[in-house]
Amino acid sequence: MSDLTIRPRADEHMQGCVQALAGVHAEDRYPVNWPADPESWLTPRSMLDAWVAVEGPAVLGHLVLTRPGEALAAEVGLPAQRLVSVARFFVRVDARRRGVAAMLLDKAITAAAADGLRPVLQVEAGATAAIRLYERAGWRCVGSSTADWTTADGRAARMRSYVAPSRTNPDETSRGKRV
Numbered sequence: 001m002s003d004l005t006i007r008p009r010a011d012e013h014m015q016g017c018v019q020a021l022a023g024v025h026a027e028d029r030y031p032v033n034w035p036a037d038p039e040s041w042l043t044p045r046s047m048l049d050a051w052v053a054v055e056g057p058a059v060l061g062h063l064v065l066t067r068p069g070e071a072l073a074a075e076v077g078l079p080a081q082r083l084v085s086v087a088r089f090f091v092r093v094d095a096r097r098r099g100v101a102a103m104l105l106d107k108a109i110t111a112a113a114a115d116g117l118r119p120v121l122q123v124e125a126g127a128t129a130a131i132r133l134y135e136r137a138g139w140r141c142v143g144s145s146t147a148d149w150t151t152a153d154g155r156a157a158r159m160r161s162y163v164a165p166s167r168t169n170p171d172e173t174s175r176g177k178r179v
């Protein structure tokens with residue numbers, strides 16, 4: 001039986017996160033350029049929360065929630081204070097198609113809803129696995145824009161913006177408040 005669980009990221013997970021990221025970078029060019037300091041890349045300044053998917057001592061996946069920028073909030077059409085942004089999201093290459101990413105996303109939505117917040121994200125249009133994952137999980141594409149960086153195959157990155165399906169805030173269920 002699998003002991004796959006989603007946990008808050010701790011210092012003890014960082015080495016496994018960086019190892020997993022190295023494999024994802026080699027396979028998917030995510031991120032496009034290998035960061036000089038991967039631990040810092042995994043910990044953006046605007047980070048609010050970070051989770052890992054673990055199985056025993058192994059880190060299988062990673063996701064952080066950050067404060068979204070004003071441009072993304074404008075695209076979604078909601079105030080930035082009511083949103084959180086999914087970032088640094090990946091699953092180890094040898095742990096794919098086991099529902100790890102879906103579990104991490106579900107955790108992000110539930111945790112955000114508990115704070116009355118709605119998750120949003122941006123994904124490069126060529127990331128077909130991620131786009132299928134989001135659309136299958138009910139995320140809605142609300143716009144697209146051209147970014148200021150170039151993909152591994154030399155295209156100007158085209159970003160699609162998504163908003164998570166609404167989820168009832170567990171503290172507000174008696175009033176049925178949905179975010």
Ligand SMILES: CC(C)(COP(=O)(O)OP(=O)(O)OC[C@H]1O[C@@H](n2cnc3c(N)ncnc32)[C@H](O)[C@@H]1OP(=O)(O)O)[C@@H](O)C(=O)NCCC(=O)NCCS
Nearest residue numbers: 030089090091096097098099100101102123129130132133
């Ligand atoms: C996108 C990513 C996180 C998916 O991780 P995963 O753990 O394999 O995804 P899951 O097993 O939870 O997939 C859930 C559903 O998403 C869809 N999906 C996931 N990967 C897919 C793929 N390669 N092709 C088609 N559909 C896919 C499927 O509908 C899948 O359900 P199914 O397996 O029952 O058909 C992983 O491929 C990854 O790390 N990619 C590189 C980094 C990246 O693109 N991150 C997103 C940045 S915005």
